[in-house]
Amino acid sequence: MKPIKVGLLGLGTVGTGVVRIVEGHQEDLISQVGSPVVIERIAVRTLDKQRNIDIASSKLTEDPWDVIDDPEIDVIVEVMGGIEPTKTYILEALERGKHIVTANKDLMALYGSEILAKAKYKRCDVFYEASVAGGIPIIRTLVEGFSSDRIMKIMGIVNGTTNYILSKMSQEGASYDDVLQEAQALGYAESDPTADVEGLDAARKMAILGTIGFRTNVGLDDVSVRGISSVSKEDIMYAKRLGYEMKLLGIAEYQDNEFNISVEPTMVKEDHPIASVNGVYNAVYVYGEAVGETMFYGAGAGEMPTATSIVADLVTVIKNIKLGINGLRELVSYTDSKVKQDENVFCKNFLLLQVEDKAGVLAQITQIFAEYQVSLESVLQTPDKHSKDVEIIIITHNASKASMNQVLSHFETLSAVRRIKSVYRVES
Numbered sequence: 001m002k003p004i005k006v007g008l009l010g011l012g013t014v015g016t017g018v019v020r021i022v023e024g025h026q027e028d029l030i031s032q033v034g035s036p037v038v039i040e041r042i043a044v045r046t047l048d049k050q051r052n053i054d055i056a057s058s059k060l061t062e063d064p065w066d067v068i069d070d071p072e073i074d075v076i077v078e079v080m081g082g083i084e085p086t087k088t089y090i091l092e093a094l095e096r097g098k099h100i101v102t103a104n105k106d107l108m109a110l111y112g113s114e115i116l117a118k119a120k121y122k123r124c125d126v127f128y129e130a131s132v133a134g135g136i137p138i139i140r141t142l143v144e145g146f147s148s149d150r151i152m153k154i155m156g157i158v159n160g161t162t163n164y165i166l167s168k169m170s171q172e173g174a175s176y177d178d179v180l181q182e183a184q185a186l187g188y189a190e191s192d193p194t195a196d197v198e199g200l201d202a203a204r205k206m207a208i209l210g211t212i213g214f215r216t217n218v219g220l221d222d223v224s225v226r227g228i229s230s231v232s233k234e235d236i237m238y239a240k241r242l243g244y245e246m247k248l249l250g251i252a253e254y255q256d257n258e259f260n261i262s263v264e265p266t267m268v269k270e271d272h273p274i275a276s277v278n279g280v281y282n283a284v285y286v287y288g289e290a291v292g293e294t295m296f297y298g299a300g301a302g303e304m305p306t307a308t309s310i311v312a313d314l315v316t317v318i319k320n321i322k323l324g325i326n327g328l329r330e331l332v333s334y335t336d337s338k339v340k341q342d343e344n345v346f347c348k349n350f351l352l353l354q355v356e357d358k359a360g361v362l363a364q365i366t367q368i369f370a371e372y373q374v375s376l377e378s379v380l381q382t383p384d385k386h387s388k389d390v391e392i393i394i395i396t397h398n399a400s401k402a403s404m405n406q407v408l409s410h411f412e413t414l415s416a417v418r419r420i421k422s423v424y425r426v427e428s
């Protein structure tokens, strides 16, 4: 049987997992695709780097063009990351008729439509299951599993690094910096972990999920983003005391040709299934008009979980090669929709205020909420540990983002409000 020859761009955390699975599951692969699957050539940055896998040096090259120009290679697996020169490599590989499997959410969120258009023109496959939620097959679920439905909401933990950090801070009182270093050592974090902790990685993934799930073009700029670097241990402890877990949530909602997508630290009610998703695990909740509520759970990062999605895509590409139907997945015509205005985006909110301890302050504060039609679910007052002031903890009922912005701006002008210490979205 003629082997299918695969080229790898990158042999880091994910690339190593791909080699392990292709070699370790070779019999399973042959039984599924009817041919051996061979890793023919691998491009790396530096040949002499110490690796935790044995690879014949003849397979390694420091020149990615040795992979892209190799006429024997049918499929290229891109697991080097970054935007350039990666985008050029992928477009040139497509120009040469090679199929692509990638884990690169940075690239697919920003240039996915350009890459997929080129693939369609060249009748090549481009699959990117590993780019969102690691080992969870959420992209093929949205594309195939929910093809008959209208998806209205996609909400989830789609970044393993930040979930690992928040979980350890909540469960062990660990320090943010220590846990971030642990996540980097475990290969969860991006080469620049700022993308993880400032929410950009999750935003890229939500832009991809929004485009696929809502069948509409979502740009990265359409996603409002806030990371976890400003989440304090005190915030996490307050959340727990009130019966919530702090999670970095991506929340995408779609209705009447308008969508709203945000990534933000969110206080999730402890009895919500997402509240118990901890460590590097991800979970994606999908609500469809017909199917109702569904949820998917699994490792969002790490060598082997991510590599399973890469090799699953590789199997699909090889089957398409055998059937002669490559490049036909992208039949979807994505509509253009509008981003919802803040007046039409609603959620519950948690506020932690430091205020002057004097008569009438609480009345002033509640009056401001009333002025902007924001109803309150609960109000707690405790002495401020570090001053003669008091802390007021407020959870609102559903309120529009616009009204909440007006309330917060008004608080800024109130002398009795010393500091707006924390504001978080609340999901019950």
Ligand SMILES: NC(=O)C1=CN([C@@H]2O[C@H](COP(=O)(O)OP(=O)(O)OC[C@H]3O[C@@H](n4cnc5c(N)ncnc54)[C@H](OP(=O)(O)O)[C@@H]3O)[C@@H](O)[C@H]2O)C=CC1
Pocket (backbone or CB within 6 Å): 009, 010, 011, 012, 013, 014, 015, 043, 044, 045, 046, 047, 049, 062, 064, 078, 079, 080, 081, 082, 085, 103, 104, 105, 106, 130, 131, 134, 187, 188, 189, 190, 191, 300, 301, 302, 303, 306
């Ligand atoms: N880590 C994870 O859990 C997940 C990662 N991803 C995505 O997968 C991709 C890879 O991630 P990961 O494996 O963690 O990254 P690593 O940094 O561990 O590996 C990157 C690999 O690419 C090689 N490389 C980088 N730039 C070049 C270049 N210009 N020319 C040749 N080789 C190059 C590096 O070479 P060398 O080894 O010589 O340094 C290394 O082998 C990224 O897009 C990431 O966002 C997606 C889901 C999960």
Ligand SMILES: N[C@@H](CC=O)C(=O)O
Pocket (backbone or CB within 6 Å): 131, 132, 133, 134, 158, 159, 160, 161, 162, 188, 189, 190, 196, 201, 300, 301, 302
């Ligand atoms: N850095 C990412 C890797 C997977 O996409 C994460 O932590 O989720």
Ligand code: NA
Pocket (backbone or CB within 6 Å): 129, 130, 131, 132, 133, 134, 135, 136, 137, 138, 139, 309
């Ligand atoms: Na996935």
